[in-house]
Amino acid sequence: MKQPTSFLGQCLLPIVVGLIMFGIMVFIGSCGEDKDEPVPAPAPKASPVRDAAFTAIYPIIRANCTPCHDGIKHPVKFETPEQFKGSKARARITNGSMPPSPKKMTADSKGKLLEYLQ
Numbered sequence: 001m002k003q004p005t006s007f008l009g010q011c012l013l014p015i016v017v018g019l020i021m022f023g024i025m026v027f028i029g030s031c032g033e034d035k036d037e038p039v040p041a042p043a044p045k046a047s048p049v050r051d052a053a054f055t056a057i058y059p060i061i062r063a064n065c066t067p068c069h070d071g072i073k074h075p076v077k078f079e080t081p082e083q084f085k086g087s088k089a090r091a092r093i094t095n096g097s098m099p100p101s102p103k104k105m106t107a108d109s110k111g112k113l114l115e116y117l118q
């Protein structure tokens with residue numbers, strides 16, 4: 001019974017050796033990849049960060065300002081506390097020029113926005 005041995009030697013052995021070589025190549029390849037291209041940290045999310053106080057008044061902004069201040073119709077938008085506080089909103093709400101008539105805010109909403117902008 002010489003056949004199993006020669007079958008192993010002629011067919012199976014080269015396949016096994018090939019698989020081992022392939023495995024070593026993949027291993028070396030993955031090592032090099034780790035060194036050369038470290039996995040980049042996930043990019044910070046683009047979603048706006050809102051504190052609780054801004055979240056509370058945001059519906060007022062959404063109802064009275066965002067229809068115009070969406071970043072398209074008007075470049076000044078109020079999606080984050082920084083955008084809102086960093087704008088001239090306080091002066092414009094106080095002098096009554098924002099929101100422009102005919103749509104006027106209720107006195108209650110105006111008070112809440114000005115309170116936040118203090």
Ligand code: HEC
Pocket residue numbers: 061064065066067068069074076087088089090092093097098099100103105
């Ligand atoms: C009907 C559309 C409309 C609405 C609603 C509106 N705005 Fe405006 N806003 C404008 C336009 C147009 C301008 C640019 C003309 C001007 O400065 O008056 C402007 C300008 C401004 C500016 C000055 C921007 C700059 O830096 O020059 C501020 C601040 C502002 N708006 C705040 C607000 C706030 C806060 C609200 C909501 C309470 C609001 N706006 C609602 C249309 C609107």
